[in-house]
Every structure is written in C-alpha cells, then in structure tokens.
Amino acid sequence: MKKNESAPRKIHVRRDDTVMVVSGKDKGKKGKVMKVFPKEGRVLVDGINIAKKHTKPRPPKVPQGGILEKAQPVDSSKVMLMCTKCNLPMRVKKRDTPEGKRERICRKCGEHI
Numbered sequence: 001m002k003k004n005e006s007a008p009r010k011i012h013v014r015r016d017d018t019v020m021v022v023s024g025k026d027k028g029k030k031g032k033v034m035k036v037f038p039k040e041g042r043v044l045v046d047g048i049n050i051a052k053k054h055t056k057p058r059p060p061k062v063p064q065g066g067i068l069e070k071a072q073p074v075d076s077s078k079v080m081l082m083c084t085k086c087n088l089p090m091r092v093k094k095r096d097t098p099e100g101k102r103e104r105i106c107r108k109c110g111e112h113i
Contacts, residue, residue: 017082018031029048032046033045037073043076050071052070053067053068083113085111092105
C-alpha cells in the first residue's frame with residue numbers, strides 16, 4: 001500500500017439495503033443503497049444528498065440540456081440500517097449459523113435481515 005492510500009473501511013450496509021439518514025441536511029429520510037464505495041467509506045443512497053448539475057445540450061446524450069438532479073455519495077457513518085420487521089433504524093448484530101455462515105440480526109426484534 002502506498003503512503004497516501006488508505007485501506008478500505010468496513011461498511012455496515014450493503015447494496016439494496018434500506019437505510020435512514022441519522023445526521024446532516026437529509027436527517028430522517030429513508031432510501032435504498034444503490035452503490036457502496038469501501039475505499040472512501042461512502043454509500044450512494046437513492047433520493048439522498050441530491051446535487052443540481054447544469055448541463056449544456058449535447059445531442060446524442062442530453063439533447064435539451066438544463067438542470068439535472070443527481071444523488072451524491074454520503075458518509076456511511078451518517079446512515080443506519082432499517083429493520084424489515086419493526087421498521088426502525090437499528091444496529092447490526094451478527095450471529096453464526098449452523099452451516100458456518102454469518103447472518104445479520106436486528107438487535108431490537110431479533111429478526112434476520
């Protein structure tokens with residue numbers, strides 16, 4: 001590893017998880033994780049951290065141009081995983097199954113995620 005490089009951070013959410021933002025301008029909003037960036041420690045959540053981009057007309061891709069809204073990555077520490085059963089933000093508990101795999105469990109209701 002080079003001097004300026006940092007090791008990938010372990011992120012507690014995965015793609016297609018439903019998360020809630022716990023701090024920042026989008027606090028309280030829920031969304032689905034679209035992409036995870038482990039090197040930066042960030043996640044891209046649908047509908048969260050929207051930025052506006054002004055574009056010029058470019059015939060093949062953007063024929064009209066204008067102002068486009070695009071979701072930007074948010075730090076993974078600002079989101080919490082939502083439980084599918086109790087529908088509340090939760091911390092993840094991990095447990096080994098008899099088959100030798102690890103599964104994520106809700107600390108509040110004990111439901112498998």
